[in-house]
Amino acid sequence: MTGGAILTAAQMRAAEQAAFDAGIDPYDLMEQAGAAAAEIIWRAGHKRDVLVLCGPGNNGGDGFVIARRLRERGLSVRVAALGESRTSSAQRARKAWDGPVEDVMTAAPATQLVDALFGTGLSRGLDEPVAERLCALVAHATASYAIDLPSGVETDSGALLSATPRFGACIALGAWKPAHLLHPAAGHCGRLMLGPLDMAPDNDVQRLGAPLLTAPAADAHKYSRGLVAVVGGGMPGASLLASEAAARSGAGSVRRLAADMPTSGPHAIINRQVDRADAIAEQLTDKRIAALLVGPGLGLDEVARARLRAALDSGHRLVLDADALTLLGEEGGRTMGREAILTPHEGEFRRLFGDLPGSKIDRACAAARSSGAVVVYKGADSVIAAPDGRVAVAGGATPWLSTAGTGDVLAGLAAGRLAVTGDPFRAACEAVWLHGDAARRCRPAFVADDLLAALPAAIAARL
Ligand SMILES: NC(=O)C1=CN([C@@H]2O[C@H](COP(=O)(O)OP(=O)(O)OC[C@H]3O[C@@H](n4cnc5c(N)ncnc54)[C@H](O)[C@@H]3O)[C@@H](O)[C@H]2O)[C@@H](O)CC1
Numbered sequence: 001m002t003g004g005a006i007l008t009a010a011q012m013r014a015a016e017q018a019a020f021d022a023g024i025d026p027y028d029l030m031e032q033a034g035a036a037a038a039e040i041i042w043r044a045g046h047k048r049d050v051l052v053l054c055g056p057g058n059n060g061g062d063g064f065v066i067a068r069r070l071r072e073r074g075l076s077v078r079v080a081a082l083g084e085s086r087t088s089s090a091q092r093a094r095k096a097w098d099g100p101v102e103d104v105m106t107a108a109p110a111t112q113l114v115d116a117l118f119g120t121g122l123s124r125g126l127d128e129p130v131a132e133r134l135c136a137l138v139a140h141a142t143a144s145y146a147i148d149l150p151s152g153v154e155t156d157s158g159a160l161l162s163a164t165p166r167f168g169a170c171i172a173l174g175a176w177k178p179a180h181l182l183h184p185a186a187g188h189c190g191r192l193m194l195g196p197l198d199m200a201p202d203n204d205v206q207r208l209g210a211p212l213l214t215a216p217a218a219d220a221h222k223y224s225r226g227l228v229a230v231v232g233g234g235m236p237g238a239s240l241l242a243s244e245a246a247a248r249s250g251a252g253s254v255r256r257l258a259a260d261m262p263t264s265g266p267h268a269i270i271n272r273q274v275d276r277a278d279a280i281a282e283q284l285t286d287k288r289i290a291a292l293l294v295g296p297g298l299g300l301d302e303v304a305r306a307r308l309r310a311a312l313d314s315g316h317r318l319v320l321d322a323d324a325l326t327l328l329g330e331e332g333g334r335t336m337g338r339e340a341i342l343t344p345h346e347g348e349f350r351r352l353f354g355d356l357p358g359s360k361i362d363r364a365c366a367a368a369r370s371s372g373a374v375v376v377y378k379g380a381d382s383v384i385a386a387p388d389g390r391v392a393v394a395g396g397a398t399p400w401l402s403t404a405g406t407g408d409v410l411a412g413l414a415a416g417r418l419a420v421t422g423d424p425f426r427a428a429c430e431a432v433w434l435h436g437d438a439a440r441r442c443r444p445a446f447v448a449d450d451l452l453a454a455l456p457a458a459i460a461a462r463l
């Protein structure tokens with residue numbers, strides 16, 4: 001269920017060096033990269049005039065190869081460079097281009113624009129006039145391609161170091177980089193495509209891919225498929241959404257423990273009317289509970305605190321969300337000491353773990369290590385990190401997901417998949433994927449309840 005390895009700039013350089021040490025010729029690798037990108041651009045099918053912008057490093061070298069390959073296909077191609085080529089491979093690629101080389105600052109626009117100014121070697125923002133020129137040329141083009149990365153983005157963090165245009169597509173070379181999936185850079189990449197190289201580096205950090213789910217066994221029953229318990233609180237709607245998501249996640253049965261009795265909702269959910277924390281603790285002694293969710297609509301008062309404590313003391317596999325995370329943060333966080341999934345958004349993450357340094361991937365990893373739990377660091381770019389170093393990064397979430405209640409649905413899904421699989425990292429990955437896919441199946445301006453109806457189709461697509 002992986003969507004391919006994600007490497008930082010340093011990891012990419014190390015992989016490249018390992019390939020050279022193993023006998024791969026550096027220029028051959030550049031030819032491969034350029035040929036792969038040119039093939040993608042050709043297949044995109046615009047077949048119109050092209051302007052390739054080439055920077056001073058190997059990203060620019062890739063650009064010269066792309067220009068030559070597209071011209072060999074019969075396209076009208078112009079090249080504009082930003083100064084001299086500084087690496088021996090780039091110099092060789094430039095020599096192999098026998099057409100004129102214009103100046104980036106004065107080159108006329110074209111229908112197709114290829115940005116090979118800077119890739120993983122960018123060390124600071126583009127000079128303002130260069131950034132402005134790049135933005136203007138991209139704005140003028142009908143189709144625009146960033147080679148490896150949009151020039152101006154920081155590879156590892158996804159930050160924008162200077163004004164960066166929004167490209168139609170980005171052709172990653174050899175492997176994904178964090179900036180392809182982390183915002184704000186991810187929002188400037190457009191469609192993501194991978195240009196394969198012979199060198200195929202792997203990493204613990206992966207792009208989240210579509211999961212492979214299995215139907216229940218022929219002799220399955222409601223407990224073997226996983227019993228989920230959901231502890232409710234002062235805002236019943238949130239735990240109702242979460243309970244229904246758990247019920248539609250593939251789990252066998254869902255029990256909701258709350259003071260209120262819902263007047264509607266799926267009758268398949270067993271609502272147990274319990275108020276006091278000791279009564280909840282008593283309910284949680286059921287050994288058949290395979291996953292326990294606490295947090296959605298829990299509240300932040302003393303009653304909520306006592307319920308959270310009952311959940312923490314129960315010993316069950318846990319999903320902690322929303323108010324449970326805020327309460328945990330007030331206590332200075334803690335090591336979970338059991339299989340658990342934490343699902344903080346940005347604010348909850350900061351309350352729990354403070355201002356950690358590094359990229360969102362680095363921060364998620366540090367949080368997973370310190371809490372001993374799988375951390376789903378939510379957002380437009382959700383990062384799922386396990387304490388053992390495995391990471392999955394989910395890009396491409398529809399912005400319509402940024403509406404009330406969708407977090408409750410995700411938490412319920414995570415609890416449901418945890419009850420089914422017994423594996424927190426796998427469950428978190430499956431939940432984030434199914435949540436995103438259900439959202440893609442909904443019409444714009446959907447509400448969280450609509451996601452619930454879309455879940456069976458999202459699950460069916462992965463069986
Ligand atoms: N790592 C790999 O395995 C491969 C890398 N390739 C390409 O090589 C690229 C990396 O090449 P490089 O390391 O040469 O890096 P870049 O081509 O990204 O740029 C580095 C050069 O730009 C200069 N520079 C950095 N920031 C600048 C700024 N703001 N303004 C002006 N100059 C600036 C640096 O001094 C250096 O000369 C990748 O993105 C990819 O396109 C491919 O050719 C093949 C395989």
Ligand SMILES: [K+]
Pocket residue numbers: 059115116117118119146147148149150151
């Ligand atoms: K580029």
